[in-house]
Amino acid sequence: MEQKESRRRGRPPAYKREEVVEQAQRLFWKSGPAGVSLDELGDATGLHKPSLYSAFGGKAGLYLAALDSYIERGAPDVQGALARVPLRAALEAFFEADLDVFCGPEGRRGCFLIGTAIEAAADNAAVASRVAAVFAGLRRTLRARIERGVADGDLRPDLDVDALTEIIVSAHIALAVEARAGSERTELRRRFVSLLDFLGGLAPLSEA
Amino acid sequence: MEQKESRRRGRPPAYKREEVVEQAQRLFWKSGPAGVSLDELGDATGLHKPSLYSAFGGKAGLYLAALDSYIERGAPDVQGALARVPLRAALEAFFEADLDVFCGPEGRRGCFLIGTAIEAAADNAAVASRVAAVFAGLRRTLRARIERGVADGDLRPDLDVDALTEIIVSAHIALAVEARAGSERTELRRRFVSLLDFLGGLAPLSEA
DNA sequence: AGCCTTTTGTACTAACTGGTATATAATTCG
DNA sequence: CGAATTATATACCAGTTAGTACAAAAGGCT
Helix, strand or coil: CCCCCCCCCCCCCCCCHHHHHHHHHHHHHHHCHHHCCHHHHHHHHCCCHHHHHHHHCCHHHHHHHHHHHHHHHHCCCHHHHHCCCCHHHHHHHHHHHHHHHHCCCCCCCCCHHHHHHHHHHCCCHHHHHHHHHHHHHHHHHHHHHHHHHHHCCCCCCCCCHHHHHHHHHHHHHHHHHHHHHCCCHHHHHHHHHHHHHHHHHHCCCCCC | CCCCCCCCCCCCCCCCHHHHHHHHHHHHHHHCHHHCCHHHHHHHHCCCHHHHHHHHCCHHHHHHHHHHHHHHHHCCCHHHHHCCCCHHHHHHHHHHHHHHHHCCCCCCCCCHHHHHHHHHHCCCHHHHHHHHHHHHHHHHHHHHHHHHHHHHCCCCCCCCHHHHHHHHHHHHHHHHHHHHHCCCHHHHHHHHHHHHHHHHHHCCCCCC
């Protein structure tokens, strides 16, 4: 049995860690890790620098926390979207979930990972390994879903699953980049629908 | 007849503008606009800050010059690659030209425009409009080449040219992002070959 | 030569950078 | 209550930032 952690000694923190991370993530997302200062982060989170420093070990640590939060909670819900059937509905939901995040209420800011982590990955091994892991995981998940589509009879069995996976991954990345570049959500939706129509047209993904 | 510009009065500049822009571009490419200081730019270009300032009007102007230089001279030679026949060879050359730039001798730094301009586009209208123009031009060029492929008999005439164009553009963007994220050139080549095989497999792009 | 124009190099500034020392406030434990 | 512990807030630091003032240099023009 796990017993509830006995209350910590000393003065209790005046902030909730997740809220701080969330605000920091918003700033990093908008301006990139290099474009945000500790002062701005302090203003936005309400924390003063010493608290930020003791809680996260500095700007790099705070950015890493924001990245982990994105990976665990903020990123598009791939699993949920891909649970749908048939395959076409799953992929449509996948791309729509992308746009929910990339063109959400905060504006057209693209993907936090693709947009900022790649900037930071060059000189931060911890970031680089997370980026690699996320891409690898996405490929694995998509390929598994497409293979299930073949098993379900949603897809012609003679198509190259790896190539199809790459097409979907590439479209995902391109959506993130073009959202960030300012494309309208409706325009981006038009594109992935056109892609799915194309794939469906040459090897119909059946409706059952 | 144009007569040679009479030599300017005053002390002649001790630098060549293009060389300065080239060095600045190298730095911006590696670390992003926000990650480079005027001091670093001064060191790398050999220019002192007042010269940089009078020639480009500050960091933003220098970045814009680097971006324009990339668009005009540094970016992959799309026209040259797409001049080949048949269509498959043209697209192969197009992606190979991408990799020449994205994974060139300077390392895996991706696409200058996709990697850095998107960071800067958010708060710089001049950058945003260039990014939009480049993407639009690339789409136009690719679509025209694919249409020619249909006319040449390289491609089944019933396929959706717009969707095909988007697949190629998406692959181009994804190559840039993944190169930046650290993927090996051979791995990236494997991907676009697999994509072209896939497209060729379902609607053979004839060899003649 | 001597004047004009333009670039160069040094030195400077005021603001900002990430990070920290220190004193104080809030809480638990005894 | 008082001691121990943890967090907060202010003030500070040394280094860096983008940008500038100014005098000297280098060329053309007459």
